[in-house]
Ligand SMILES: O=C(O)CCC(=O)C(=O)O
């Protein structure tokens with residue numbers, strides 16, 4: 001059996017032995033998690049935000065809808081988002097091509113060091129985890145493009161061009177959403193953008209290869225995203241699950257829409273009015289699945305704290321102490337994937 005020191009993680013593991021019937025013990029999730037995989041229902045309702053409704057006379061109603069989606073669900077799908085179907089398909093295609101390339105074309109990118117700008121890795125934090133996630137991923141920063149493009153994969157030959165266009169369109173979409181989300185909290189339109197400082201944007205391509213024992217393994221365990229807002233493109237294979245009121249739900253196929261979820265930084269800025277979404281990805285035994293999240297993050301030095309107006313709205317009680325995003329990430333990356341980095345910055349935890 002290959003070990004995970006090998007350059008392409010799970011893909012390498014399975015391609016080295018196409019007939020494996022059982023997963024390596026390092027991938028076996030807890031009994032409790034195995035149980036939770038059996039108690040999942042399909043999400044009955046996915047809140048939908050129509051970006052076109054945010055322009056023009058229908059904006060107040062659309063903002064109200066956004067408020068409810070963020071407050072009650074922590075996620076929504078966005079339609080009429082301005083990213084063409086063609087660009088979305090090309091992005092997915094080039095992502096597939098990247099992972100299908102031979103080992104020697106990818107191996108120089110392999111690293112478990114999060115400080116690297118562009119890296120290919122496996123699981124989440126493979127060197128610190130007791131249980132591994134059945135996932136390989138490529139991550140790189142995207143903004144400003146000209147500062148980072150050189151570090152992106154140079155193969156497939158169209159990777160940089162397509163990804164550059166995609167990242168630019170996703171940025172436009174996200175900036176509109178951040179304005180609308182600020183407004184939905186009764187904040188100045190630019191409150192969130194200003195709070196994030198020089199907003200960083202990074203992209204990830206997650207690949208979940210078919211898994212011989214999907215009932216004993218997770219593609220990505222339960223977590224909240226450490227960033228502010230996540231915009232995800234999925235392929236046609238289902239696998240994302242979200243937690244609501246203590247239960248797990250399957251997210252249905254979104255067909256051309258993006259899935260947007262709230263991350264930890266927005267929970268802090270909104271002083272807990274909006275909560276970051278607990279989610280995970282499952283595996284299946286037949287089909288490889290790809291998801292392409294874009295993460296919007298503050299700059300490392302931005303001081304993140306609850307918006308004063310929202311603190312005032314909460315009887316002047318801030319739920320979180322101010323911190324820099326760098327401090328937050330130090331905690332986030334110090335352990336395996338989990339859902340509670342925010343606890344460390346709660347007001348009572350500091351007293
Ligand atoms: O694969 C998915 O749908 C979710 C991916 C995810 O949650 C992440 O990369 O943070």
Ligand SMILES: [Fe+2]
Nearest residue numbers: 223224225279
């Ligand atoms: Fe996530």
